[in-house]
Amino acid sequence: QVQLQQCGAELVKPGTPVKMSCKVSGYTFTSYVISWIKQTTGQGLEWIGYIYPESGSTGYNEKFKGKATLTVDKSSNTAFMQLSSLAAGDSAVYYCARSGLWDYFDYWGQGVMVTVSS
Amino acid sequence: DIQMTQSPASLSASLGETVTIECRASEDIYSNLAWYQQKPGNSPQLLIYDANSLADGVPSRFSGSGSGTQYSLKINSLQSEDVASYFCQQYNNYPDTFGAGTKLELK
Numbered sequence: 333q334v335q336l337q338q339c340g341a342e343l344v345k346p347g348t349p350v351k352m353s354c355k356v357s358g359y360t361f362t363s364y365v366i367s368w369i370k371q372t373t374g375q376g377l378e379w380i381g382y383i384y385p386e387s388g389s390t391g392y393n394e395k396f397k398g399k400a401t402l403t404v405d406k407s408s409n410t411a412f413m414q415l416s417s418l419a420a421g422d423s424a425v426y427y428c429a430r431s432g433l434w435d436y437f438d439y440w441g442q443g444v445m446v447t448v449s450s
Numbered sequence: 451d452i453q454m455t456q457s458p459a460s461l462s463a464s465l466g467e468t469v470t471i472e473c474r475a476s477e478d479i480y481s482n483l484a485w486y487q488q489k490p491g492n493s494p495q496l497l498i499y500d501a502n503s504l505a506d507g508v509p510s511r512f513s514g515s516g517s518g519t520q521y522s523l524k525i526n527s528l529q530s531e532d533v534a535s536y537f538c539q540q541y542n543n544y545p546d547t548f549g550a551g552t553k554l555e556l557k
Binding site for chain 2: 379443
């Protein structure tokens with residue numbers, strides 16, 4: 333069955349980066365897009381960007397350019413998102429999700445709760 | 451960016467009742483709309499895609515309709531397991547955008 337596995341939680345200090353992973357199984361990693369989505373109580377759900385594992389091509393929401401960097405490791409079927417220079421407003425749950433290109437999200441990871449605090 | 455205005459923000463209904471949640475897009479999204487259900491502590495799950503197609507494994511009491519800028523999600527014969535938050539999402543234009551959500555509770 334299709335699974336997107338994410339680690340549970342990260343506590344990070346302001347100004348530091350964090351890199352989170354999304355390991356997929358149950359389908360051909362290079363055949364679908366992986367998107368990353370931020371969820372907060374205040375702002376709701378926000379799409380950060382996508383990466384197409386086959387080519388490594390990416391697309392970002394303008395709001396997250398310079399904040400998020402998306403990469404993949406095809407050898408381990410894993411997608412990564414690095415968030416730079418974290419601030420309080422980056423505290424959120426971050427999901428990876430699978431889709432086709434220009435498409436809806438049919439499978440989601442369980443999310444990573446990132447807390448930015450000194 | 452396309453704005454998705456979802457209503458109501460919260461909804462209280464009785465078991466067996468029919469409920470409807472609406473989503474309005476700021477421009478035509480050509481039925482490129484999905485609905486998701488999210489229960490507390492869980493990730494969103496796909497219910498409806500392409501405005502009216504039921505995702506695999508989703509009960510038939512869920513249905514979607516609409517076109518252009520106006521879309522709706524209907525839940526027939528509300529069950530206790532339907533208590534959740536519901537979100538719409540447009541994928542017609544990047545960036546994908548979501549409605550603010552509807553929290554559905556039992557009366």
